[in-house]
Amino acid sequence: MATYKLLILPGDGIGVEVMAEVEKIAQWFTKEGIAAFEFEKGLVGGCAYDAHGKAISDSDVALAQAADAVLLGAVGGPKWDGVPYDVRPEAGLLRLRKDMQLFANLRPAICYPALADASSLKRELVDGLDIMIVRELTGGVYFGEPKQIIDLGNGQRRAIDTQVYDTYEIERIARVAFELARKRRNKVTSSEKHNVMKSGLLWYETVIALHARDYKDVECEHQLADSLGMQLVRRPKQFDVIVTDNLFGDILSDIASMLTGSLGMLPSASLGEVDQKTGQRKALYEPVHGSAPDIAGKGIANPIAMIASFGMALRYSFGLIEAADKIEKAISSVLDKGLRTADIKGEKGDAVSTSQMGDAILAALQTA
Structure with a gap:
């Protein structure tokens, strides 16, 4: 069983909450013998500024360079609006992109059939997007x-x-x-x-x-x-x-x-050049959404984009195509059953919490 080193950078706001759901799923893959994931954690964004006076420390950048992949939650918030421009929370993300030479950002926009009515456009325009x-x-x-x-x-x-x-x-x-x-x-x-x-x-x-x-x-x-x-x-x-x-x-x-209906649904991958000697590439995976300070700590954030970002890591960094497909199918299955976090609930039904959505996706993986 292959072992992969993941650097976890939860960041600010809801980044901490959605990252916790990814850790559950990664631990399950390890338990099932699909792949072993070793975690290291660091700080980026406003929390790093509070700790170090900069948006990411040199030691955490070194950890990112050494990792097989980096998972990042979100950075920023009004708490740090007054900090100097060069050390603002977003500067940590920009430094990672630059230092790791992550030149290619992949952002899929997928509209799950179960969420077609959540889009601001008519269903026929986005269904199957x-x-x-x-x-x-x-x-x-x-x-x-x-x-x-x-x-x-x-x-x-x-x-x-x-x-x-x-x-x-x-x-x-x-x-x-x-x-x-x-x-x-x-x-x-x-x-x-x-x-x-x-x-x-x-x-x-x-x-x-x-x-x-x-x-x-x-x-x-x-x-x-x-x-x-x-x-x-x-x-x-x-x-x-x-x-x-x-x-x-x-x-x-x-x-x-x-x-697609919500920023909370969309993952992204930032990739570097393929190393000709190892065949590997530096990579960072993060949801498209921000730190959402207005809902941080309430347990209502949508973890799907963060979980799907981990799925992209399985696909593009580790070549675990079948495992990545399982994550995508599990997300689709949960949505088909009607489970919704607050951002995609619409006017009908009750919203599930961040952890309940993560648990439901994990359960769908376990029964796939």
């Missing part, structure tokens, strides 16, 4: 330099953020998208703003050249990011794999997440 958004994660405007605010005098200031991409960064994220599409419905939609941005023009030209050179078997289309946002709420099932830059990926994936 299955989109994968591939977001470039370590370049673009979030990391480009210069990034600063300049005092111009006379009460005026100027803010500068720089959008920067090199050809290799665009090629490697596009390759991830094309390879994923080959295992899905064989269609990639590349999105940027080449009509008004030079970085968008380079993105557009690079993806066209890569497609013609190496991926002619995959259907490839191009849409401007603003138009794609409109199409996501107009006819979302036309898409299979969407590949885009850091900024637009952040925006478009949040739009796609609401098609």
Whole structure:
């Protein structure tokens, strides 16, 4: 039985609560002899700032580098609104992405049939929805330099953020998208703003050249990011794999997440390059939702996105495809039975707690 080292970073708010449900499931997989998981725990976000004066410590970054995969809950909250910008809770997540070179962010947007009525769109538009958004994660405007605010005098200031991409960064994220599409419905939609941005023009030209050179078997289309946002709420099932830059990926994936009914349903994976010697890659898995400080500590948060993020770790880091499929089927089974946390309950029925939802998914796994 293979043994894998997991670094657990629950973070802030509901991150602690939803991570506890993942630990139950990982321990069950170990007990069943499917794989053994060894846990280490660290701090990231506001709790790390409280403990160390920074959003993540050097020692916890070292643990992340050494782990087979990192599971992260959520970071941030109003408690830390006044801390310096460089040590804000989100800086811990950005450092992990940068230091671990996690350039590829995979965000599936799946609408389970049982939740189609929870979407803000009509059932026929989202029932059976299955989109994968591939977001470039370590370049673009979030990391480009210069990034600063300049005092111009006379009460005026100027803010500068720089959008920067090199050809290799665009090629490697596009390759991830094309390879994923080959295992899905064989269609990639590349999105940027080449009509008004030079970085968008380079993105557009690079993806066209890569497609013609190496991926002619995959259907490839191009849409401007603003138009794609409109199409996501107009006819979302036309898409299979969407590949885009850091900024637009952040925006478009949040739009796609609401098609499914709740941010509490959606996992994500952030992946690095495959090591040519070991065949392994650095990886971090986290739910798309935030720390939800308004409901933290109440035991009502939805753990499904966190559990599904662990399922992505089984699939992409450990090659445990059957185990990952079992988690997805268990989630679907529980939803089919009508169990709902508060965020997906709607106006009918009673909501189950965080731990009750986790227990129900675990029970479905045990009887699968």
